[in-house]
Structures are given as structure tokens and as C-alpha cells.
Amino acid sequence: MKPTILLLVLLSMTAAALSASISTPAVDRVIDKSDISGIMAKGSADTNKTDASEAISKANADSKTPLLYGDIKAPSTKNAVLCTSSTCRWPKYDRYVYVPVAISSQYTPTEQDIIIRALLTFHQSTCIRFVWRTTHRDYLYFFSGDGCWSLLGRQTGGQYVSLKKAGCLFQSTVQHEVLHALGFHHEQVRSDRDQYVQILYQNILSGQESNFQKTATNNLGTPYDFNSVMHYNKYAFSKNGQPTILAKSNPNLDFGRATNLSANDIARVNRLYQC
Numbered sequence: 001m002k003p004t005i006l007l008l009v010l011l012s013m014t015a016a017a018l019s020a021s022i023s024t025p026a027v028d029r030v031i032d033k034s035d036i037s038g039i040m041a042k043g044s045a046d047t048n049k050t051d052a053s054e055a056i057s058k059a060n061a062d063s064k065t066p067l068l069y070g071d072i073k074a075p076s077t078k079n080a081v082l083c084t085s086s087t088c089r090w091p092k093y094d095r096y097v098y099v100p101v102a103i104s105s106q107y108t109p110t111e112q113d114i115i116i117r118a119l120l121t122f123h124q125s126t127c128i129r130f131v132w133r134t135t136h137r138d139y140l141y142f143f144s145g146d147g148c149w150s151l152l153g154r155q156t157g158g159q160y161v162s163l164k165k166a167g168c169l170f171q172s173t174v175q176h177e178v179l180h181a182l183g184f185h186h187e188q189v190r191s192d193r194d195q196y197v198q199i200l201y202q203n204i205l206s207g208q209e210s211n212f213q214k215t216a217t218n219n220l221g222t223p224y225d226f227n228s229v230m231h232y233n234k235y236a237f238s239k240n241g242q243p244t245i246l247a248k249s250n251p252n253l254d255f256g257r258a259t260n261l262s263a264n265d266i267a268r269v270n271r272l273y274q275c
Contacts, residue, residue, distance in 0.1 A: 028098055028131035030123075035116050037109040052172040053233040053256040056148045059167030063147035069186055070211045070237070071149045071177070073160070088153030088183050089272065090138075096129045097273045099182075100139035102158075107144065111169055115142055118174035125266045127275035128182070140181055148173050153183040172259045175229050179265065183272060187224065187231035188245055188256075190217040196224040198246045208237040212244070220271040225264040226255035233257060 056071050066074040090099050101119070103112050122128040133139040138154055145162030161177050163169055168177075188197060191214065199212045225231065226247060233256030234243040247253040269275070 028100070028134070030098075031101070031116060031119055031130045031132060032123075033120065036113050038113075049259055050170040050172060051233070051257040051259055052170070052176040052229050053231070053236060055167060055170050055173045056176065057232075057236060059164050059173075060147035060149065063149070065146055065149060065162070067147075067149055068210070069189060069213075070208075070232070071147070072180055072185075073149045073151050073162075075151055075155065090128075090154050090182065092127070092273060096127050097275075098129050098131050100133035100136035101130050102133040102139060102141050104141070104143035107142075107165065111165060114169045114171065115163065115174055118171045119178065121171070121175065121261060122178070122269070125261070126269045127273055128269060140178075148177060150177040150180040152180050152185065154181070170259075172229050175261055175265075179230055179269075182269065184230060184265075184268060185215060185217050187226075187228045188236075189213060189215050190219055190224070191215070192219065192224065196226075196248055198248055200242070200244050200246065203238050203240055203242040203244045205237045205239040211237055218272070220268050222264045222267050222271070225262055226253065227258055227262045228265050229258040229261055230265065231256045231258065 060067065060071055068074050090097050103115055107115070119130045122130070133141075138156060139158055140161050141158045142161050142163055144165040145160070147162055147164055148168035150161045151159055159181065161181060163174060163177065168174075187193075188199075189212065193214055201209060201212070204212065232245070234245045234247075234254065235241070236244055236256065238244050245256075247255060
């Protein structure tokens with residue numbers, strides 16, 4: 001065989017091998033409304049009216065899982081709070097960011113619907129597209145654990161997202177934990193928070209002070225947002241019923257009651273992933 005022809009054959013074989021090793025988003029099935037069972041349980045409308053902060057605080061009160069900042073699972077191999085590199089972002093193919101997911105059979109069809117509906121809210125306003133996991137190495141696995149928690153950013157392998165059946169199945173809570181998995185931290189610990197809020201450590205439960213530790217965050221040019229679904233309420237981890245967080249602009253301001261993604265939550269996803 002002539003050298004030129006041999007070279008072309010080798011290049012063709014190499015390209016084919018590389019293509020086979022990469023998951024092709026075009027063949028992944030994007031989650032859509034057809035995945036919703038349509039079964040509406042009594043009281044299911046309330047799943048859109050519960051704020052994440054209150055639900056997470058109650059659900060995680062007795063959790064035995066090592067958690068950082070209240071609901072971020074402590075990783076075994078990397079420091080979650082410093083997960084800001086491109087390796088912690090989900091890969092983008094052309095226009096969309098495809099995030100494979102699997103949902104535990106622990107959940108009833110109605111409970112699965114709550115999760116799916118929350119995932120679809122990201123499809124409406126961002127370039128995130130959740131697809132059903134097939135052979136993907138990296139994916140999100142929703143299961144009923146001992147509370148509401150997630151790891152921060154994309155991890156290697158199956159990545160557990162705990163949504164306890166009794167306490168975490170609300171639209172805001174699913175959105176909150178998914179934002180963690182996409183790489184976003186809590187609003188009240190962002191790098192510039194001292195300009196906007198005061199932390200009242202004298203009112204914080206003993207042993208929970210680290211949940212308020214300010215961390216280095218990429219704020220993506222967006223303003224501090226009291227309406228973010230990632231903001232805890234002013235009484236978070238209070239030991240005496242008094243506020244633990246006060247808005248400097250208005251100490252009487254109530255916040256951390258979001259039941260849906262805010263405009264800034266959406267903007268940050270779109271900026272981080274260059275939607």
C-alpha cells in the first residue's frame with residue numbers, strides 16, 4: 001500500500017475511534033413534557049409555592065451526610081468551594097449544554113413529575129438541556145436520601161443529588177440543588193456579600209457558623225440578589241428565633257423566600273455557560 005493511502009487509512013481509523021469514544025448529544029433524548037405522567041396528587045400545586053431555604057433547613061436538620069454551607073455535600077476528592085475551573089462545568093456542544101440525568105425508581109410517578117417539571121424550567125430560559133442518561137460517564141442521579149443536598153459543579157462519574165421524598169420535593173428545592181450541580185454557590189456567601197448583608201453570628205446555632213463563611217465566587221457581573229432561589233432566609237440556622245442575616249439597605253427586609261428561579265439566577269447560568 002502506498003504511504004499516502006496508508007496515512008489516510010490510519011487517519012480515518014483514528015477519527016472513527018475518537019468519534020466512538022465521545023457521547024454524541026444528537027442521539028441523546030432531551031427530557032420534555034412527554035416525560036410527565038400527568039398524574040396530579042392532592043396538594044401537588046403546593047410544590048410550586050414552597051421556598052427552598054425553609055424546606056432545605058427542615059429536611060437537613062437530622063441529616064447524617066457531611067455537608068458544607070447547609071446543603072453542599074463534602075466531596076472526597078476535590079474542594080467544592082473552590083470548584084470554579086472549567087472542569088467543574090458541564091460541557092457545551094454547539095448551542096446547548098447537555099446534562100445527563102437519571103431518576104431513582106424510589107419515587108412515585110407524581111414525585112418524578114415534580115423533578116422533571118423543575119428541570120424543564122431550565123429549558124425555558126437557558127441553554128441547559130437535561131437528557132436521559134444512557135451510557136454517559138458523568139451524570140446527575142436524583143434519589144431520596146437523608147435530606148436535600150448536592151455536590152458543587154460537575155463531578156466524575158454518577159453524581160448524587162439527594163431529594164428526600166418527605167421534605168425536598170418542591171420546585172424551588174430541585175432548582176436550588178440543580179444550580180449547585182451546575183456550579184453555583186449560595187448568594188449570602190458570595191465574595192461581595194459584606195456590601196449588602198450583615199451576618200449576626202451571635203444568633204447562629206453553635207457549630208453552624210461555617211455555613212456563613214464568605215467564599216471566592218464568580219459573580220459574572222450580576223448584582224447581589226435577595227430574590228435568588230440560592231439565597232437563604234434571614235432566620236437561617238438561628239438558635240433563638242432572631243435574624244442571622246440582615247439586609248444593610250433595609251434591616252426589616254424579608255428575603256430568601258424564592259419559589260422559582262430569579263432573573264439573576266437565569267442570567268448567571270446563561271453567562272457561565274455562554275448561552
